[in-house]
Amino acid sequence: MREQSVAADYRLTHASTKQFQMARRALNSLQRIIIPGESCVPHDIDVVAKICAHHNHDPAALLEILHDTQEHFGCVSDEAARRIAQDLNISRADIHGVRSFYGDFTRDTDKPKLKLCRAEACQAVGSEELARRLSARGIASETIYCLGNCALGPAAMIGKRLIGRASAELLEAELADD
Amino acid sequence: MTDTPRLFLPRDAAALSVGADGVAAALPQDQLVRTGSRGMLWLEPLLEVDTPDGRIGFGPLCVTDAKRLAETGFPKDHATCLGKVENLPWMKIQRRIIFERCGVIDPLDLDAFKASGGLDGLRAALASNAADIVETVTRSGLRGRGGAGFPAGIKWKTASEAQADQKYICCNADEGDSGTFADRMLMEGDPGQLIAGMIIAGLAVGATKGFIYCRSEYPHAIATLKAAIASWEGRGWLGADILGSGKAFELEVRRGAGSYVCGEESAMLESLEGKRGQVRVKPPIPALSGLFGKPTIVNNVLTLASVPWILEHGGEAYAEIGHERSRGTQAYQLAGNIRRGGMLEADFGISLRELIEDFGGGTLSGRPLKAVQVGGPLGAYIPADGLDLPMDYEAFAAAGAMLGHGGIVVFDDTVDMARQAEFAMEFCAEESCGKCTPCRIGSMRGAETISKIRDGENVEANLELVEDLCTIMTDGSLCAMGGLTPMPVMSALRHFREDFTSSDAKLKDTVD
Structure with missing residues (x-):
């Protein structure tokens, strides 16, 4: 049920952006979301809490928080996203929306050097x-x-x-x- | 020359990209000052040696040359010696208002900044009142350097008259256009000029908080800005009591995250609020309802950096410079396939041909020039016989082109203009924020249709379709992203139709 709603949210937000990434890429991401399991490598989630605190838990500083997270871990994992959502008191869908909009952020550590x-x-x-x-x-x-x-x-x-x-x-x- | 002359070497990202740090390591450290770049990027790394009769340039340098020069006392007969830097033709033509100190001083040396008059404009503004500052900027005729060329004075007046408990100054440093790097050069080479301009804007409209939205592709600029802001705060030049005036202004740097459309002002505001960079519907205009719904001035780096000079010398002095309705100076950036690439600041009105042939020295490859794209990925392609255009907002608009941010990208005759048109559509599809249909879907269909044309499929019918689609995108898009993507496409089609009709596909068919 939860996965379905995440997938629906994903489709909604993605229906309107980055069309050129083509069906295949969208499908891949969709599968990654539907199939349970965490993205990225396991990491120290306290670091994420510290990053959020450093930016005064300000939702307007979300891009800065995601940058710091991405730089530290090489990705913004689902686990990190969950923690950021909790600390900033915004929804995980919001975080996912922002993470997927900007090219600098990735869900996995798969960015070429x-x-x-x-x-x-x-x-x-x-x-x-x-x-x-x-x-x-x-x-x-x-x-x-x-x-x-x-x-x-x-x-x-x-x-x-x-x-x-x-x-x-x-x-x-x-x-x-x- | 003294035995230990001061040495100036840029730490501008472009200079670093061709080995400036290696050269720096080969020089005596106690004599070395790291500066911004003069803009003669083909000469980088360009070392300048202080002598009693001015700075002597050596470049482009390699590590071996640098070592040799340091050992032999920088002799003027060395092969890389360029003579007095100020006397180089590239420098002599320029009128540096924005880039006065860029490449001359250490960008983080506040004493050098102050000694060279860096604070004079800000002091004049502090001694003046808000209405007079707005009036001075209006009289100067300063227009937005981000591309649209909107009069800064009008924007400032609107925001200054708006009633609100908080107003903001947002500097658009999301310089995403290919072929432009002047914002980056200024942020790295003289961040104080921008900071002063932003404080003045704050004084003019009653804003106490500012943001610089800098693209993440510019890590060097971000680092320099942050360091400069910290030292300005340390000196009391920025913060709760600016230069002891009792006036307050806070400044923060925010990073973009790899999205081109965030250079559009309303998308940038969304991004500054921590959201997806989606364009807002206008009205309301940001000057009335911008960041967090408050009156907000959004200006480009070079617009804001022009302001201290205007305050120091007066609006009239600035209005005397320029061409027709484009007043002041413009930073021209020569890029792409060009022998002498770089940035020069000169009056509006200089011709494109002068810039490319006299300063740029033609193509890097030595092949004939085929097309020039001015104004970034949304700017028109201009053919080789159209270069006599004066650099002026209206003259470009009349020719179906746009000056944009002053970026000039040169292509030689190996370029396939149908492919460039296809790329323009692909780029729009990739970077569209997705809010409006003409841009989101139109760019997709545009890329597909041009691809078909390149494959020789129903060429005439598909060309008609592309033209039709371009009309819809121009008329129906929410912002310049979708609205101007037709500009490179249609200009390529207008000037280089043979590239579309004599498709490689026909060749391919015969080869296959």
Whole structure:
């Protein structure tokens, strides 16, 4: 019953956004929600409570709280979402809505380390070809639209390190250093 | 030159992205000052050495060169020596109002900020009254630099006249447009200019709380802003008693989370409230009912950063600069396939051709230029023969294009404009907030239909369909996301129709 309502809520909120993520991705997420079981790795939930307290339990600071959680654990797990909902006195559906709207937040620790800009300025200097070369080397990357390094593209980012004039070789070396 | 001249090296994210930290490590640390960037990004990492007759530039530097230069006392005959930085053609043309200190001082050195007149505009505002500040900004003719070009004075007047127990100043630093990075450069290179501008806006409309909504893709800018705010508070320049005036203003940095549409002002306000970044229906306008339903000024970084100069020199002085109805200076950002990419601040009215050919030096690849996209992903594609356009809001609008945030992305002749049109639709579908149907569904259908055209399927009929769809998106979308996505699509179609009709599919068919 609970799962059904979560799924219905999910469908409702998702019916109106990110259509381009296509049916397959939506279906995958839907299955993940319907099938019971926690996302992400087990972790110290007290950290989440501390993060909420640091932001004065302010619901308006939800993005900051989710950022801190994502940075600390590499994801915003269902368990963490539950704790945030409790501490901020907002619904889990609200948290899920926000988590799924913004590209920075993930439910699982499945975000690639490498961010690759695929927006126009980087396209103009071969970011699409670079993306193909990276995937040929088996290097996963997250698509980002603009890293603000548009005069020195293709641009990429590993952690908080910005890389300009990127090539597949350079990025492979940078990833190995990381 | 003294034996131990001061050395200036940017720690701007763009400079770091091409190895500025490595160069810094090779230099004598006690002489080194880390600054923002001058905007000549093709020369980064660009080292400047202080001499009695001005700063001498060396760049672009590698670690080996930096070591060698440090050992030999920075000789002017070194291959990387550029001579006096102020005399470089790129610098000479500029009129730096917003970026006056960017690349010159350590962005977190408050004494250097104060010594270079950083507080003068704020002091003038504190000595003035709210109505006069609004009047000065109105007289300056300052228009919103975020893209829409709305007169700042009118917005401020509306908010100042609204009655409320709390008002807010929100700085839109969600600079998501590809090809733009001037906001980032300013936040990293001279955050004080922005902070001062926000305090002045607060004084003008009676707001005591401000937020800077900065995109999460800019970790360096966020860190610099936070550090700058903390030190301003430490000095009593910000907080309960600004410079001993008894006036209060609090400032906080909030991170975006990877959503392009949050650059739209009402979506940004939703996001600042901790919600999904969905666009609000207007009216009410944010100046009357914005953040938490309170009167709110939402201005772009560069709009707010222009304000201290206006207060210092007067509205008339600012209004004397510029072209037609676009007053003041604009930060032009040369990006994409360009030999000399970077940012320059100059008066409105300079032509696109001058910027690209004289300053940019043409394409990086050396191939002929095919198209230029001005104003980000929602801006029009302009063909090579249309570059004589003056940089001015109205001139661009008349040409079916938009100046936007001043980003200029150059493409060479290898670009397939049908693919660019398809990407514009895909991008809208990916980033649409989903609130209104023309944007949410229209972009999907647009991407599918252009894909069919590229595959050579019913080309003429589908082109008609795309044009029809674009009309609906333009007329029926709630905000600029869906409303302007047709701009790159239709401009590509108008100027490069052959890219759509002579589809690769026909070639593919013969190859297969």
